[in-house]
Amino acid sequence: MGQVHRKYRIILSGGGTGGHIFPAVSIADRFRARHPDAEILFVGAEGRMEMTRVPEAGYRIIGLPIAGIQRSLSMSNLAVPFKLAASLWRARKVVRDFRPDIAVGTGGYASGPVLFAASMAGVPTLIQEQNGFAGVTNKILAKRAAKICVAYEGLERVFPKDKIVLTGNPVRASILDGKKSRQEALDEFSLSAGRKTFLVLGGSLGARAVNNAVFESIDTLASDGSQLLWQCGKLYYNQYRRELDRLVAEHPEKDLENRVALVPFISDMNAAYSVADFIISRAGAGTISELCIVGKPSVLIPSPNVAEDHQRHNAQALSSKGAAVFIPESENLSADLSLAAARLLSDASLCSELSRNISSMARPDATSDIVDEIEKLLPAI
Secondary structure, eight states, X not given: OOOXXXXXXXXXXXXXXXXXXXXXXXXXXXXXXXXXXXXXXXXXXXXXXXHHHHHHTTOEEEEEOOOOOOSSOOGGGGGHHHHHHHHHHHHHHHHHHHOOSEEEEEESTTHHHHHHHHHHTTOOEEEEEOSSXXXXXXXXXXXXXXXXXXXXXXXXXXXXXXXXXEOOOOOOHHHHTOOOOHHHHHHXXXXXXXXXXXXXXXXXXXXXXXXXXXXXXXXXXTXXXXXXXXXXXXXXXXXXXXXXXXXXXXXXXXXXXXXXXXXXXXXXXXXXXXXXXXXXXXXXXXXXXHHHHHTOOEXXXXXXXXXXXXXXXXXXXXXXXXXXXXXXXXXXXXXXXXXXXXXXXXXXXXXXXXXXXXXXXXXXXXXXXXXXXXXXXXXXX
C-alpha cells in the first residue's frame, strides 16, 4: 500500500488588538501559500476583535471565554480566575479534537491557554514576540516553547537563548509591494509638493495626549515650509475639526486650510508614507516594523497605557541605535514635540542619519522567516 497523504494542521492564536491579530493572519497566509491543503484553525477570545477580523480574512476561529485583569478596580476582575479555568479546559478540548502538528502564538489573552494546552499534549509550540519587552504570558510559555521568534535584539535576558530566532515582525504586504508616487499621494490628501510633510499617526481611535501636543505645535508642524497630514482618530475627529476651523477663521494669514489635512483614519497607508518626510507616531510593534521598511525620520511617543510599558521599550530599542527620536509622554510633550519638529526641519544631516539607521533595522522577510521556523518543527509527512 502507498503512503497516505496527511495535511498539516496548525493552530494560531493571537488577538485582542490588531498588533496581535495581523501577525497571526500574515503567518497563516504565508503558510497556506506554501501548503495550500493545510488545515488552519485560529483560537481567540470571545468578544474581542479577532472574532470578526479572522473570519474576514478567510479563516475559522474558535473563541475562549478568557479575559484580562482590568487596571481599574472592577467587579469583572473577580471572574478572571473562573474564565481562565474554563479557557484552559476548552483549549485542551480544542487541541484534542483538532490534533495540530504545531501551535503558534502571537500574543493576546487566548494564546496562553492554547499554547499551554498544546505543549502539555506534546505538540510543539512557537511564540512570536513582537515587542522589545516580553509580557508575563510569553515568559511563562517560553519555558515549554520549541522556538521563539523575536523582533528585537537583547531578549535573551528573558528567553532561553538557544530558542530565540531574530526574525522581525510581519509587515502588511501592501507596504512591501511599493510606494505610490509622491505627487499622486499629495493629490490624494490635497497637499502641496513645495512643503515638507509631517505625518501624524495616533492610532485608529486616536491618542488624546499626542493630538493635544500636535494641535499646540501646529505653528511648527504647519509653518511656511511645512504641512501636516494628521490622523487624529475617529474619537477625536469632530473635536479637532472644530478647533482647526476656529484657527482658520481667526488666523487666515497662517493658511492652515491648505497646510493641514485632518483625517479620522487613513486606509491608504502607502499614500500616507509616500507623502511623509517625517513621521510622528506611537510605538506599537507593528507600526515600528512598518517605519523601518519606510525608512523616514521618525519621532516616537510611546503610550504609557500599555501592558508592561512595552511601547517605551520598543521606542528605546530604536532611539538607542540613533534610529528614531524618542519623546516620553509628559506635561512637556507639546514643547518637546515642537522642538523635535523644528530640529528635523532644520537639520538635514540628522534626518539622513535617522533614515539610514532605521532602514538598517528593516526585516522585510519576517513572515517568510517565521514560516521557515514553523516548518522546521513540523513532522515529516
